[in-house]
Amino acid sequence: MAIKAVIGGQWGDEGKGKIVDLLSQDAEIVARYQGGANAGHTVYKDDEKIVLHQIPSGILREDCFCVMGNGMVIDPIELVEEINMLKNKNISTQKILISPHAHIVTPLHKFLDRKNEEKTNNFIGTTCKGIGPCYVDKYNRVGIRAIDIKNQEKLKSIFVDRLNDCTMTSQINDNEYKEIESEIELFFKSCTQIKNYIDDTFNLLFSKNNILIEGAQGTLLDIDHGTYPFVTSSSPFSGGISTGLGIPLTKLENIIGIFKAYATRVGSGPFPTELNDSNGKKLQDIGSEFGATTGRPRRCGWFDGIAAKYSCMINGLTDIALTKLDILDSFEEIYICVGYEYKGQELNNYSELLDLDNVKPIYKKFKGWNTNLNGIKDFNMLPFECKEYIKFIESFVGTKISIISIGPGRNEIIQK
Ligand code: GDP
Numbered sequence: 001m002a003i004k005a006v007i008g009g010q011w012g013d014e015g016k017g018k019i020v021d022l023l024s025q026d027a028e029i030v031a032r033y034q035g036g037a038n039a040g041h042t043v044y045k046d047d048e049k050i051v052l053h054q055i056p057s058g059i060l061r062e063d064c065f066c067v068m069g070n071g072m073v074i075d076p077i078e079l080v081e082e083i084n085m086l087k088n089k090n091i092s093t094q095k096i097l098i099s100p101h102a103h104i105v106t107p108l109h110k111f112l113d114r115k116n117e118e119k120t121n122n123f124i125g126t127t128c129k130g131i132g133p134c135y136v137d138k139y140n141r142v143g144i145r146a147i148d149i150k151n152q153e154k155l156k157s158i159f160v161d162r163l164n165d166c167t168m169t170s171q172i173n174d175n176e177y178k179e180i181e182s183e184i185e186l187f188f189k190s191c192t193q194i195k196n197y198i199d200d201t202f203n204l205l206f207s208k209n210n211i212l213i214e215g216a217q218g219t220l221l222d223i224d225h226g227t228y229p230f231v232t233s234s235s236p237f238s239g240g241i242s243t244g245l246g247i248p249l250t251k252l253e254n255i256i257g258i259f260k261a262y263a264t265r266v267g268s269g270p271f272p273t274e275l276n277d278s279n280g281k282k283l284q285d286i287g288s289e290f291g292a293t294t295g296r297p298r299r300c301g302w303f304d305g306i307a308a309k310y311s312c313m314i315n316g317l318t319d320i321a322l323t324k325l326d327i328l329d330s331f332e333e334i335y336i337c338v339g340y341e342y343k344g345q346e347l348n349n350y351s352e353l354l355d356l357d358n359v360k361p362i363y364k365k366f367k368g369w370n371t372n373l374n375g376i377k378d379f380n381m382l383p384f385e386c387k388e389y390i391k392f393i394e395s396f397v398g399t400k401i402s403i404i405s406i407g408p409g410r411n412e413i414i415q416k
């Protein structure tokens with residue numbers, strides 16, 4: 001088995017979709033292992049932009065199976081919409097497979113997610129896709145699994161039980177019930193429409209040799225290793241592959257971490273290198289930093305070398321793909337965070353004891369290259385200052401950068 005994994009190294013939106021699309025050329029399967037419709041992965045078919053939320057980014061490759069693994073939480077209503085969107089573009093959806101053990105997001109989960117965000121004035125800033133409440137039900141052992149869709153009676157009975165529980169515990173009142181009532185019929189209809197995609201994924205995964213695994217979100221949003229509580233409710237880091245697909249980590253040949261050449265974050269939570277100045281605005285404008293799922297503006301800042309080094313360590317990254325380098329083309333000066341100042345002390349490594357809200361980044365300054373990288377195909381043809389920037393990141397985090405992305409298109413790539 002030659003298995004490669006693509007994992008978000010930062011707070012999501014690093015360009016995983018583009019890199020998965022690129023690397024899926026020879027893949028027999030592309031498989032997602034966690035998350036759900038909170039993801040927004042952008043790929044291009046010719047010049048047409050396609051944003052995928054739940055379906056793996058290998059879908060543009062005709063011969064490639066797209067596995068939605070047991071660790072995912074699947075929203076049938078949104079999945080049907082995504083399948084229809086692809087069919088309308090003449091993209092075949094025949095090779096999609098949903099694990100029977102994946103959990104199902106219901107209108108109730110989405111309601112609870114929305115209500116919690118409203119009640120707390122967007123404390124986390126979730127995508128309101130029902131992700132947290134669905135994983136709560138999973139771990140509370142009261143969730144609906146994809147296999148239950150094959151048995152309409154069981155599906156309805158679990159759903160009604162959950163609804164009754166929520167009304168009895170006043171998590172939902174009569175008016176609120178009306179809010180979700182309108183979606184229930186569509187939910188059951190959509191469940192029926194995705195029924196035929198549910199099949200054994202385990203035997204397929206173990207029968208193929210060339211598998212590409214696609215992470216959603218990013219390492220710093222990991223429920224265990226991210227900036228808790230400002231995280232998602234799954235394990236996007238490499239450890240999640242084992243639980244979310246049943247693939248032993250010893251089978252992974254390459255674990256490729258995707259990092260933007262700067263940093264972004266959507267939603268709340270600490271972000272030491274965030275820029276609330278003209279440089280931050282410039283990154284947001286040139287980088288079109290608006291969420292692919294919610295449209296929210298992404299917070300922008302400089303590349304955080306300390307967080308990246310941590311990400312490389314816990315994921316066991318063998319390679320890095322550095323994306324959106326072109327967005328830095330017109331900056332006179334570029335900065336990388338190489339340490340944190342905390343209570344008068346200089347720290348050079350990430351620690352679980354760190355109070356990230358109160359660290360001050362220590363920066364190393366780089367001269368910008370002030371050149372358009374458009375069309376460059378060979379690392380040696382990059383401007384001197386650009387190569388220095390890349391080489392510094394590589395040596396600082398101790399992981400080789402083997403892919404450099406300089407534009408959204410499949411061909412705007414430099415492989416080292
Ligand atoms: P994902 O969630 O990690 O798949 O990333 P998103 O799709 O949410 O966000 C990445 C955005 O950057 C998308 O609009 C991509 O088309 C775009 N993108 C990816 N790589 C590059 C790159 O190298 N340069 C530029 N300019 N855009 C890129």
Ligand code: IMO
Pocket residue numbers: 008011012013014038039040041124125126127128129130131132215216217218221230231232233266267268292
């Ligand atoms: P992709 O796969 C960026 C963020 C949300 C919020 C937190 C929790 O496109 O990189 P959730 O809805 O998961 O409970 O929200 O996680 N978040 C993402 N940020 N990219 C994503 O996915 C994200 N998925 C969730 O903004 O801060």
Ligand code: MG
Pocket residue numbers: 012013014039040041042292293
């Ligand atoms: Mg995204």
